[in-house]
Amino acid sequence: MTKIIQVKPPRVFSELKPWLQDHYQDLPKRLQSVAVFAMHNPDVIALNTIASISDQVSVTPSTMVRFAKSIGYQGFSDMQAVFQESMRHVPQPYSERLNSMQRSAGREQTVLSQFTQAAAESITRLEQKVDESALLKASEQLAQARMVYIAGQGRAEPVVAYLHYTLVKLGVQSVVLSGMPHSMADKARMLQTDDALLAISFSPYTANTRELVDICLLNKAKVVALTDSTLSPIARADDFHLEVLEDEVSGFRGLSATMCLALCLAVETGKVRAELDKKLNI
Amino acid sequence: MTKIIQVKPPRVFSELKPWLQDHYQDLPKRLQSVAVFAMHNPDVIALNTIASISDQVSVTPSTMVRFAKSIGYQGFSDMQAVFQESMRHVPQPYSERLNSMQRSAGREQTVLSQFTQAAAESITRLEQKVDESALLKASEQLAQARMVYIAGQGRAEPVVAYLHYTLVKLGVQSVVLSGMPHSMADKARMLQTDDALLAISFSPYTANTRELVDICLLNKAKVVALTDSTLSPIARADDFHLEVLEDEVSGFRGLSATMCLALCLAVETGKVRAELDKKLNI
């Protein structure tokens, strides 16, 4: 039987790589080829079944199990979990930092640290997931508009206020629609073809905002949507939508990532608008 | 039985997303929640078993299968294959790390990454610097108040809106003072000894908010202040102030950390208030 390496194997993929190099020489031929394959194709190990993998490496399933065991894991599944984990956690520098901080603190997590962690993670994800080009396209729509109407209710209202504040400071004409004592139809009628609606909405989605988007799309006015899901009713095929997902802590969702995205959107819009104005003046 | 959508579903994840948006409205409640989860956590769908996933979504395994079938796949496994395929070509940890390093090194930082970085830094600092006991004391002041009056202008207004929204949801009576068409003196007169003023103010400090704080302190009403500096004119010896400093990117200051602190403050206040209410009822 193949010797089983006694030292506990790494539970983190990045540590597994150098670790394997050390022990590579001691492995039998077939197990060596498995090792080489695993280092070259970690994603295959993570995602496929033992049968499919062993087929690709041209070994038998038993060999795969033996490989995993020989380097110290309980079995193939145990090893696979490590590979899968490496795919899940696309490096998250900030949360990583927070994590280690929390570990060193050792004590119970405070409300503050829970929320800061959630916020940091939401922001990290925001940077990774938001489509830069979508952000630019949305900014262009807003910059080209004669007037930007901003709408949103409930938890979205602070975002509305912030966007309005920032856009105005940047010289982009905008008004807040939510606060006005008009009917939806009246509000929608204000929007002309060369105007744009900036709609912010989070689950649970308010019927009001949705209705507004509906009418605007019918009237061919441009709509830029900021939501927590592309499945939100206000996200449509023919609008420009940005998605931001806030981590929740025991039912509470913050607005840290959302505010960050809002600022980006406003600043980009301001930049595009400034360029447009320049062209017109020449 | 749930209708099965006849059109062949996308075999590529990027096409699945917009495709789901179109059909989302037609799905039953549970299947909708699966859809939302799937779009937010494609990696979970790709890597986990049906049991584990259905557990995370709080549905039964059957529902997962039904979801896959209802959108046209042969079964869960068939759908999972599409999600797995999308992960295969996801940038690997190493190349990813290089990419982000390159970005930050080459000054070609995008607007988005600049702001997310600033936000993350601000939040990290927030956790390190905010005095947990100060947060608790401030929460107690607010929780004990008969009514919380919230004030703040300009960049602070979104924070005011958020605090108001959250406090109300948590059962803490509060009103926004900024919007009211009264003179400062009138506003201050509303506050009684057992009320509290929650003042938010950032540099450059508005005279209005400052005046309000002055009068309240004279009237012996409690004041909780949220500022970007203890040197702020509204921070006094005899009030309870919390400090939050946002990193600035080419002149723009975000609100990510501020919003995070605001949420903490509101939640803590809600907790304390709930305990107080309990005691009174017994």
Place this chain on the structure above:
DNA sequence: TTATTTTTGAAATAAATATTCCATATGTAA
């Protein structure tokens, strides 16, 4: 060479995972 140990593959078994089926619940139209 032979005796012995190690490695390997194929088949049997065990475990897990997905799928189907059915009874019940929920919603909807008459």
Place this chain on the structure above:
DNA sequence: TTACATATGGAATATTTATTTCAAAAATAA
């Protein structure tokens, strides 16, 4: 309300997948 359709959860079943076992093949040492 009742009748009908749709949606849902839970348990039984089928399928897939991992693991173990064991005999045969290679490799090694005498």
